[in-house]
Amino acid sequence: MTEENIITFDHVSKEFTRADSKEKLQVLKNINLKIHKGSIFGIIGYSGAGKSTLIRCINGIELPDTGKVDFEDIEINHMPKKQLRETRKEMGMIFQQFNLMPSRTVFENVALPIKYSKQSQQQIKDKVLELLKIVGLPDKADAFPSTLSGGQKQRVAIARALVNDPKVLLCDEATSALDPQTTEDIIQLLRRLNHELDITIVVVTHEMQVIEELCDDVAVLDKGKIVEQGDVYSVFVDPKTPLTKKFIATTSKLNLPDEVLNSNLLKLHDNDLLVKVTYISSKAIEPLISAISRKFNVDANIIVGDIKILRGKPLGGLVIILSGKQSDVSGALSYIKEKQVRTEVLASA
Amino acid sequence: MLSKLFPNVALNYNIFQNSIVQTVEMLIITGIISFLISLIIGVLLVVTKKDGIASNPVVWNILDKIINLFRSIPFIILIAALIPLTRVLSGTAIGVKGTIFPLIVGIVPFFSRQIESALNDLDQGLIESGQVMGLSTFQIIKSIYLKESISNISRVTTITFISLIGLTAIVGVVGGGGIGDFAIQYGFQQNEQDATFACIIVLLVIVTIVQIIGTLVSRKTTH
Ligand SMILES: Nc1ncnc2c1ncn2[C@@H]1O[C@H](COP(=O)(O)OP(=O)(O)OP(=O)(O)O)[C@@H](O)[C@H]1O
Numbered sequence: 001m002t003e004e005n006i007i008t009f010d011h012v013s014k015e016f017t018r019a020d021s022k023e024k025l026q027v028l029k030n031i032n033l034k035i036h037k038g039s040i041f042g043i044i045g046y047s048g049a050g051k052s053t054l055i056r057c058i059n060g061i062e063l064p065d066t067g068k069v070d071f072e073d074i075e076i077n078h079m080p081k082k083q084l085r086e087t088r089k090e091m092g093m094i095f096q097q098f099n100l101m102p103s104r105t106v107f108e109n110v111a112l113p114i115k116y117s118k119q120s121q122q123q124i125k126d127k128v129l130e131l132l133k134i135v136g137l138p139d140k141a142d143a144f145p146s147t148l149s150g151g152q153k154q155r156v157a158i159a160r161a162l163v164n165d166p167k168v169l170l171c172d173e174a175t176s177a178l179d180p181q182t183t184e185d186i187i188q189l190l191r192r193l194n195h196e197l198d199i200t201i202v203v204v205t206h207e208m209q210v211i212e213e214l215c216d217d218v219a220v221l222d223k224g225k226i227v228e229q230g231d232v233y234s235v236f237v238d239p240k241t242p243l244t245k246k247f248i249a250t251t252s253k254l255n256l257p258d259e260v261l262n263s264n265l266l267k268l269h270d271n272d273l274l275v276k277v278t279y280i281s282s283k284a285i286e287p288l289i290s291a292i293s294r295k296f297n298v299d300a301n302i303i304v305g306d307i308k309i310l311r312g313k314p315l316g317g318l319v320i321i322l323s324g325k326q327s328d329v330s331g332a333l334s335y336i337k338e339k340q341v342r343t344e345v346l347a348s349a
Numbered sequence: 350m351l352s353k354l355f356p357n358v359a360l361n362y363n364i365f366q367n368s369i370v371q372t373v374e375m376l377i378i379t380g381i382i383s384f385l386i387s388l389i390i391g392v393l394l395v396v397t398k399k400d401g402i403a404s405n406p407v408v409w410n411i412l413d414k415i416i417n418l419f420r421s422i423p424f425i426i427l428i429a430a431l432i433p434l435t436r437v438l439s440g441t442a443i444g445v446k447g448t449i450f451p452l453i454v455g456i457v458p459f460f461s462r463q464i465e466s467a468l469n470d471l472d473q474g475l476i477e478s479g480q481v482m483g484l485s486t487f488q489i490i491k492s493i494y495l496k497e498s499i500s501n502i503s504r505v506t507t508i509t510f511i512s513l514i515g516l517t518a519i520v521g522v523v524g525g526g527g528i529g530d531f532a533i534q535y536g537f538q539q540n541e542q543d544a545t546f547a548c549i550i551v552l553l554v555i556v557t558i559v560q561i562i563g564t565l566v567s568r569k570t571t572h
């Protein structure tokens with residue numbers, strides 16, 4: 001991946017006037033973003049955060065009130081109409097609701113963006129069939145969208161978005177209408193396209209799982225403001241804002257609900273401590289556990305473990321109960337705290 | 350059979366037959382012309398509206414106001430008001446020729462609104478996907494608005510044609526000929542009940558045929 005930026009947002013703000021109340025609604029507030037060429041960039045936020053508005057500023061479907069959006073160093077928001085249309089052909093887009101044309105076959109849907117181009121019928125045919133093969137639907141050319149499953153519809157939409165050989169693929173909640181397995185399949189497909197076609201992908205989602213499994217970089221959008229951004233591993237390992245933590249919690253099993261913490265289920269006695277140990281770097285946690293049991297003569301009882309590999313680095317951690325003599329337990333705790341992990345005492349006896 | 354059930358119709362069989370031909374003529378000619386005009390106006394209303402793909406409040410407002418104005422005039426008054434203009438345009442204000450212009454003016458406002466609502470019914474997401482593909486306004490109109498609305502358009506066209514059949518009957522009253530004229534002359538003025546019933550049956554048959562065609566087109570284009 002090069003460090004060249006393909007899309008940049010420079011102090012972008014936008015407001016809508018509500019039709020009913022004439023009230024002004026600030027939907028994007030001073031957005032600054034840099035999207036690396038060839039990367040997969042994720043934007044996460046709750047419903048109404050302004051995600052769709054933001055992603056639509058990239059292809060000029062929405063225009064910012066202030067600030068500018070650049071695509072390959074050319075400003076999108078003051079382009080003449082014709083140039084904007086041509087530029088849009090360099091960016092494909094897919095949607096939550098697929099937006100396939102119901103009266104057209106799969107083939108005709110995929111061919112629609114190049115229907116008015118100068119390509120010959122044969123060229124169009126070759127291109128469409130090639131793309132259907134790439135997205136895994138080589139035998140569905142003559143089917144109508146209504147006969148396809150959600151996952152298949154999204155594949156057709158992806159093929160359609162790629163037919164102009166775009167440099168960027170914009171995905172607005174592309175997996176939000178799909179079941180978990182199909183979501184997984186589409187994520188795999190998008191990763192493959194990113195690798196094989198070297199296409200930059202921008203995804204907007206409210207599912208942290210999508211960010212975790214798909215993206216290189218992430219920006220967290222809260223009520224029109226970017227509250228946190230960075231590469232996915234750093235953000236997951238060390239989230240700064242409560243919103244980011246909340247999103248990450250949805251993908252982690254390490255968060256014991258309060259009912260568990262306040263109940264007697266864990267049976268903490270005497271000097272026991274309930275401790276959460278999480279990765280903040282790629283240093284391993286497991287040797288740490290055996291080290292403290294040897295060095296301090298404490299028992300480290302693993303209650304929950306959730307460790308996964310994200311972009312080749314470990315993520316997650318363990319919730320353990322440390323038990324032993326008071327001095328040993330506190331010694332073990334301060335030993336862990338010195339290591340490259342984050343420690344949090346959740347409860348004590 | 351005919352002379353038994355419809356003695357007065359049998360007596361004037363040639364006139365009756367001729368009035369059916371006239372009604373069908375009026376329907377076909379005004380139908381085609383008003384369909385084309387309404388399609389253009391309907392498309393203009395949809396693309397020039399606020400948030401439309403070629404938003405233009407001035408054009409939209411003018412069309413909107415004119416349509417509302419014409420729709421508020423009862424058809425029978427409209428025919429009378431249009432007589433001078435009809436004479437200029439068709440050379441006559443009576444007979445089939447004289448009915449075409451008032452029929453078009455009478456049906457186009459209604460028809461345009463019907464087309465407008467058929468096009469507005471289209472999923473906005475489809476239009477948006479046309480925009481993100483980089484299609485031009487004209488390409489979006491042709492390949493998405495019209496193409497994807499064929500079934501809706503044929504539905505509203507059926508409704509409109511049935512209204513139009515009503516208007517052709519009214520226009521007969523002012524000497525336009527057709528089934529309406531026949532029903533008034535024989536059924537109403539000469540109090541020949543059977544003539545009125547024969548006209549009703551003919552109109553029912555025409556309505557049914559229009560409806561069957563409409564349903565067929567609509568079904569053929571829905572996947
Ligand atoms: N054309 C518009 N006119 C007025 N308000 C709008 C318009 N488009 C969006 N909004 C408002 O702007 C806010 C942000 O909308 P946006 O669609 O960008 O949110 P989102 O994060 O994509 O939400 P979702 O997850 O529901 O898709 C919402 O409160 C929405 O009601």
Ligand SMILES: [Mg+2]
Nearest residue numbers: 051052053173
């Ligand atoms: Mg949205």
